[in-house]
Amino acid sequence: MTTPEHKTMPTHPRHLSSVTAWDMETDVVVAGFGGAGACAAIEAHDNGAAVMIFELASDSGGSTKLSSAEIYMGAGTRVQQACGIEDSVEDMFRFLMASNGPIADEAKVRAYCEGSVEHFDWLTKTLGVPYKDSVYPHRAIMALTDDCLLYTGSEKAWPFAQTAQPAPRGHNLQVEGDNGGALFAKILKENVEKRGIGVHFEARALTLITDDEGAVHGLVVRIDQQERLVRARRGVVLCCGGFVMNESMLRKHAPMLLGATQPIGNPGDTGSGILMGQGAGGSAINMHEGFVSVPYYPPASLTNGIFVNAQGQRFINEDCYHGRVGYYCLQQPGQRVFLVASASDFGDYPQGSYLNAQFAGTAEESVAELENELQLPAGSLQQTVAYYNAHATQAEDPLFHKSPEWLKPLELPLAAVDCSPGRGAFYPFFTLGGLDTRVSGEVLTPEGEVIRGLYAAGRTACGVPRTAAGYCSGISVGDASFSGRQAGRSAATRD
Template sequence: MNEQESKFSRRDFFKGAVASGVAATTVGLMAACSPQAKGKGNDTPLSSTGDIAWDVETDVLVVGFGAAGASAAIEAKRGGAEVTIVETTEAGGGSTVLCGGFIYLGGTPLQEQLGVKDSVEETLKYMTAAAGPYANQEALKIYCENGPDTYQFCIDCGIKFGENLDLNHGVSGRAGIGLAYSGNELQAPYRDIAVPAPRGHSTGDACGKGIFEPMKKTVEAEGIQVVYGANAERLIRDETGRVIGAEVTCDGKQQYFRAAKAVILAGGGFTMNRDMIDANNRFTTPFGGPIGNPNELGTCIKMGQEVGADLFGMSQICYTCFIYGTDTSTAKAILVDKTGRRIISETSYGSWVGEALMANGPEAYLVFDSALKGSFDGSGDSPEFEAGAIAGATEFEAGTITELAEQLGIDPLSLENTVALYNTFAEQGEDGQFGKEPEYLAPIATPPFYARPYGSESAFYTSEGGLKTDVESHVISVSGDVIPGLYAAGRCSSLIYGHYMGSGTSIADCITFGRIAGQNAAAETA
């Protein structure tokens, strides 16, 4: 066996972001509640709501200060309500501040400015096809129709997008880039369903900070009260079943926050709650680690369930693995499973690759020749690609495809057939199997040949799904009714997934339905 130790250690490109999230939480747990919170905690039983001595009284109480909570709070305040946000950490930001900085929108002034032809209609066609039938179709329509307005909201908050267009596939924010293809727009069949357009509006290398910090400044400028180090534990209802507030732990003390109009749950997903992930995982194959902030524990989902809320889309956990990164030439290789067959177009967005690995795994290999290896090996330009490869895995090398297959334990005939077919596609300039773009078709013909292990355990996961809401962001009960006084937005809720359609769809969803929640909560009667 002619093996060589892989130089491609798992250099998870999200590692730094996650580490900073841990630090923020530690500070948050030690922090006292803001001095703005008045009154004393008490132990009044929640069943006798009339007797509760409220510590804080407001119109709209928002739980969680990420993109969804900030958007909801801003709109509720602009709608004339007094608004209080409770945030368990010291600084807020959640997964929003850790994110790649993409916001997925179509028909915006930035697209026009950069010469991109796009529209709400084409965006909706792509989103509908990519999300699949499981997604709430009405919600997708609202998301897309609101796109230009969502963009304006971002600009008004002070979010700055880069000034340049990237016509390649974008994965993470890069200096100066304002617009990139951040989904599967260029892939078959999507490119035939909707005119492809770059819709990933990017804050460049400012990433998630470029989104959250301007939002935070806007919240402060609007005079919205934010109570940090305040962990919401339970919702409080009155005798009619209406949600009227929440029990919040501040500095180790129980406090009662009254919301005269409504409570908006915006505490993020359940990525970091392994029990919830295991309970909703739809695959039997092993997978990699979580990507999120440490407080993505599903607490808002549980709080909603305790007052009778239904759930939606919990099993749509997103498994992601990128074949390419800043250097997209790695996508010229082929991804084969243990039977030696290609399993997907290699330029597919990471959530499609992750799903393919989960469905065809656990073992898969990225196969390439020395001509291609020369174009990316050791360049260091593709941390996402390195992140995708299995940690500490051995890279295989052989003089022929037959020998390579033997090393991998794959039927040589099968791998030879796959490579021969792919080489025909490369020669003809058309991928007859998966429709990969012609510029990513290159023959695998120059020995030695290589295979890099790329199994399902390199797929990281994030939760999708959460509290069932309607398109007005009301939380819906298991009996199908609106729970009075309760809204939810962002990753603790779920409307638009389906399959994860690309980078930026989550933040855009948080803003769209967070704003709707805020507007409707402000319009409630106190």
């Protein structure tokens, strides 16, 4: 008996007893051929398993391919050492724990940091991912040269710099421009192909196949309008991305993200992997959180500016990561946010900027002009600027501890752009909630039991990155590739 496809929903696993014959059999089934799925498949294969990948799209890459594919690694990678960057497992660990705050998963962060150098070596030596032994020294969202190392989080910013020795850990591939994702996806695909791993494109994973005890035995996929029952002798690894393209799930779980403007991901990020996992008894956690950003640099000089809210008050040290700033922008009472800076610090804004915020006011002769134009409470912005300037002159920021590197008095003429959520500024976002997993990738029930035969990785799982407030670029592709490997290996070597 097979249920008609139109009735199959991800949360309704097919019962093993309904399977009269398998259409395909292998050891490890990987659902999704993005960054996580590719790494899961490669690692499963290299650990002795027969592997099949089923991918909804017509080609591989997923959201990883659409990204810069910077990877957050540290603790002394080859590039860090070659560039004379000091880093350690402990500093990386302390930074990721502090920046993710109380929702950090200590075991995952620990494994990620302790495994980082090995992961770098695997990417370079096993897969052949090229990284130049060089530093991209600018404050930037991504490197547009072929240089490698850049700061991609809030490592140098308060309060994190006080907790852990900062180091640049964003590893940009050796390719000109923002083309890391395409190159990384190409290398992953070549590695899958040369291993002879079976790949089915345009194959939609419909639901899991489970037994009376809840153990997972396979996957129902649809290929050429037909259901195929695929047996996974050792395990199914769900690598189907997050749910940023599923508006109903966003509304239900992560309404905070609806204040942002631009979903980042591929059309397959519909949450289907999360739903399949839930249907098999898995627990979804951290579903309210996501990455969100207000990408106000480049130009880096805007870091000399200040963000103010509807009260004309600052609320953040402006030298921290754009995602952290974006997170706090969404929390401001009244939801009005302006970036105020000396006109000279706008450089050639908006050219070369991602922000897309409109100019909302200028101050030629006094801050009061700008305050008035922005309809801020009388005196509020003047007071904020006076206090800021008096201390910036001393290279101090007693309120938010912005680094002296970015402290200089705001000088007339000033200008302000309107970064209020929903008023034109670019707020990209994606989800950070997903299936609760062990470091091994094993999917857990709400009571913390392992679901036998079921694994998840990448944004289908809830991994190392847990909040925009502590995000750093490269941590999602880093987590996807790292967690994909863990899951692939666990499935392949399951006893």
